[in-house]
Amino acid sequence: xxxxxxxxxxxxxxxxxxxxxMKIEKGKVYAIMGPNGAGKSTLxxxxxxxxxxxxxxxxxxxxxxxxxxxxxERAKKGLFVSFQYPIEIAGLSxxxxxxxxxxxxxxxxxxxxxRKWVEKIAVEMEVNPLFLDRGLNESCSGGEKKKNExxxxxxxxxxxxxxxxxxxxxxxxxxxxxxxGVNSFKRGxxxxxxxxxxxxxxxxxxxxxxxxxxxxxxxxxxxxxLAMELEEMGYSQCF
Amino acid sequence: xxxxLLEQPSSQSFLxxxxxxxxxxxxxxxxxxxxxSLEHFEGISSEGFxxxxxxxxxELLSLDQALQKYGLFLKNRFEKMLVKEEGFFSLFxxxxxxxxxxxxxxxxxxxxxxxxYYINSKKFFSPxxxxxxxxxxxxxxxxxxxxxxxxxxxxxxxxxxxxxxxxVSFFETGTIDHDxxxxxxxxxxxxxxxxxxxxxxxxxxxxxxxEISAYLLEKGAKSYxxxxxxxxxxxxxxxxxxxxxxxxxxxxxxxxxxVCHDKARASFEGQIYVDKVxxxxxxxxxxxxxxxxxxxxxxxxxxxxxxxxDVKASHGATVSMIDEEALFYLMSxxxxxxxxxxxxxxxxxxFFLNEIGETEIYKSFLRLIDQ
Numbered sequence: 001x002x003x004x005x006x007x008x009x010x011x012x013x014x015x016x017x018x019x020x021x022m023k024i025e026k027g028k029v030y031a032i033m034g035p036n037g038a039g040k041s042t043l044x045x046x047x048x049x050x051x052x053x054x055x056x057x058x059x060x061x062x063x064x065x066x067x068x069x070x071x072x073e074r075a076k077k078g079l080f081v082s083f084q085y086p087i088e089i090a091g092l093s094x095x096x097x098x099x100x101x102x103x104x105x106x107x108x109x110x111x112x113x114x115r116k117w118v119e120k121i122a123v124e125m126e127v128n129p130l131f132l133d134r135g136l137n138e139s140c141s142g143g144e145k146k147k148n149e150x151x152x153x154x155x156x157x158x159x160x161x162x163x164x165x166x167x168x169x170x171x172x173x174x175x176x177x178x179x180x181g182v183n184s185f186k187r188g189x190x191x192x193x194x195x196x197x198x199x200x201x202x203x204x205x206x207x208x209x210x211x212x213x214x215x216x217x218x219x220x221x222x223x224x225x226l227a228m229e230l231e232e233m234g235y236s237q238c239f
Numbered sequence: 240x241x242x243x244l245l246e247q248p249s250s251q252s253f254l255x256x257x258x259x260x261x262x263x264x265x266x267x268x269x270x271x272x273x274x275x276s277l278e279h280f281e282g283i284s285s286e287g288f289x290x291x292x293x294x295x296x297x298e299l300l301s302l303d304q305a306l307q308k309y310g311l312f313l314k315n316r317f318e319k320m321l322v323k324e325e326g327f328f329s330l331f332x333x334x335x336x337x338x339x340x341x342x343x344x345x346x347x348x349x350x351x352x353x354x355x356y357y358i359n360s361k362k363f364f365s366p367x368x369x370x371x372x373x374x375x376x377x378x379x380x381x382x383x384x385x386x387x388x389x390x391x392x393x394x395x396x397x398x399x400x401x402x403x404x405x406x407v408s409f410f411e412t413g414t415i416d417h418d419x420x421x422x423x424x425x426x427x428x429x430x431x432x433x434x435x436x437x438x439x440x441x442x443x444x445x446x447x448x449x450e451i452s453a454y455l456l457e458k459g460a461k462s463y464x465x466x467x468x469x470x471x472x473x474x475x476x477x478x479x480x481x482x483x484x485x486x487x488x489x490x491x492x493x494x495x496x497x498v499c500h501d502k503a504r505a506s507f508e509g510q511i512y513v514d515k516v517x518x519x520x521x522x523x524x525x526x527x528x529x530x531x532x533x534x535x536x537x538x539x540x541x542x543x544x545x546x547x548x549d550v551k552a553s554h555g556a557t558v559s560m561i562d563e564e565a566l567f568y569l570m571s572x573x574x575x576x577x578x579x580x581x582x583x584x585x586x587x588x589x590f591f592l593n594e595i596g597e598t599e600i601y602k603s604f605l606r607l608i609d610q
Contacts (some may be wrong), residue, residue: 048571051563075573087568091586097569100582106575135586152572 001026001191002079002160007057009039009046009216011050016042016053018216024160027188031202032195033227034213035235038196041084043213044164048081049074061160076105078159082149082166088137094148099154107158118155126177127151142169150181160191167201179204190227199231212238285338286554287388290366294351295377298343303593305341305369313341314367318448320398320426328448329424330374330394335365342370347377352480355395360388367396384413384421386444392420399427403434403457410600412607417472420446431457431486438447438591439466440607441476450479454502454516455489462490467588468497468505469608470535476505480524484550491520494591496527498584499535506538509554515546524554529587531561531580 002024016039023029032040049071059066066074089097101112104205119129127147146166150227153161163178165184167175182192182205193200202224210227212220214235220226229237292299305313324330344351357364372378384394401591410545421444425496429435447470452460465542468476478497482491495507507526539556561583569579586606595601 046373050567050571069572070576071567072573072575075571081571083568083571085563087562088570088585089565089586092582097572097582100574101569102574104578106576142311193541 001062002193003058003060005058005060007046007055007059009042009053009055011052011054015044016216019057020213020217022211022218024191024193026159026191028208029186029205030194031190031207031210031227032193032213033197033210033230036197038181038213039216040213041164042216044081044162044195045081045160047074047079048083067205072104075101075156075158080156080158080161082146082153082161082163084136084165084168086145086149088135088140090135090138092136093133094136097136098132098152101152102155105158109224118151121154122151125151125154125181143171143174145180146170147174147181150178154181154185159189160193161185163194164195165197166194167196167198176204199227202227244356251532252308255352255420273603274504279295285364285366286368287357287362288338288364289356290338290340291356292340292342292351295348296344296346297351298345300341301341302339302341302369305343308313309341309371312371313369316371316400320416320428321453323426323452327380328394328422328450329396329426330352332365332367332394332424335363335394336574338366339349340366340368340525342368344371344376344378345373347375349379351378351380353380353382355382355384355393355563356555357384357386357391357393359521361390362388363392363394365396368398369429370399372399372401372405375404376402377406379408379600382409382411383603384411384415386413386415386419386421387579388416389418391423394422394424396424397426399425401429401433402428403430404432405430405436408436410604411437412593412603413441415442415444415447417445417474419444421448422446422448424447425451426454427452427462428454428456429462430461432459433457434461434463436463437465438604439478440604441466441468442470442474442607442610444474446475448477448479450481451484452481453491454483454487455491457486458488460486460489463492463494465492465591466497467495467496467591467608468499469584469588470497470505470604470608471500472503473501474499474503474505476503478506479508479509479510482508482512484513484520484522484547486514486517488519489517489520493524493526495525496529496587496590498529498531498587499537500531502532502534504536504538506540507556508540508542510542510544511552511554512544513545513547513550513552518547518549520545520547520550520552522550522552526556527587528558529561529584530558531584581609 004022007020034040046055061077099111122129207224210222211218361481427435437448464480466478470476479497480493493509501507509524511522511524513520524541526539541554541556543552545552565583566579585608
């Protein structure tokens, strides 16, 4: 589904991702782990088309080259990135934002009908429907923002999701809710990529493949036992 | 240019004939008056102008009728307020106005609609509205202006008197063809325990100026002044807000923010004056400009004059370009770049909408924002 071929990512003065290649298949869950500064979040932002990053190499999605596409087009193709620090926009209600996003990705839908559907999913995810009228992520705790991201994911129903440190800022109960949301998303035609520092998220969402990043490269690939190994030994002793 | 012409000796004499004080300092420094010339106008006129008021129990009188019925009261009001008129456009209105409408609101009523329609070209209109709100009256005014035609100049003044404990929300908006100029001047006095909220919004005509002066005369009086603009093309927009705290324990807010696109220019000049007797004043002033496009510009001139020593008085001002991270986030969810800009702009302009609730006024402002 998603294929990276010799990808380099840099800002105006720093190279962050250095010749990275990986293949993401349909129906599988991947985890990308690594120490701080390994380039994990940069990879997520670069995949979503952040204009700050210059990308060399090829990003293929269902065989189509996404490398020079805007974020909007990538989203329409079915790529969704849940960001580590979702932005706040006061004055733009969550429901208006989500309605515009849904209509951008899918089709026109009457707002009242859309709202009813979103409210139902929000309740399932233990998101208070009153949040739908609040400004986008405005005055939300870290955990609430992450739940909002997963709610967006469920509504927009992309093919491939990249969840950047979705577990950070979550208490145990919220972590279970978010994990349950992600697990309910697992299907044969979907791919999930979890970016995390810790094993704990992987206790709730079991990965098929783990990539370990360091210095902007994939330095190790393994199955879920690799995460336990990293948890025990730490990144510095593993490499 | 109108301004230049009016500063010439012959115009000074004209102003003098009208018993207007042509104080140089009072001439607007914040609006360029570009494109306005006396030769645009074929004269001061009321032709093509209509005025209507809807509202239960509202008494609408002409000036003559009002003088007959409330003569002493009106004369007293005029004597007090006319000396406060220093702004160029209010002085000009005073000199030129041939149409004065007097509204008396004696009892609480949910909504009073005031509508001004102008359909003409190359005319100068100068109506004046006097509003009197009785003791303890609670009401909401919705003032709309529609200007059709080209090269008209509207110089409209409103003077509002709130008696004790009166609670008034005043919403003001307009549909104005771009090639017209609109100058609004509003004055309000608030007595003990009264509360006045004023919200005005504009898309920006060629030249738009709104000047409001609120006088908090007695203990516990409050005023909340807010405005927004959504200017495009070469619109020249100016908001001026003065609040005078003249008594103990008075409260005020001035909050103005808006967006400029293309070559539009907006300015905000705010003044909060706290008299030495106005101890325990609580006041705050905020102005925010959002600029979309490299040629748009925004200016803010906050100004606090505080002569009491036990007050809260502060201000904030920002001028910013659109947040690229916000655009990126919205686009990453499948929203087009223009769609994302529109959403960010709308979010910025809608700062006051939540407090209105989904009413006719809300919808009208929303249409203005979305245009």
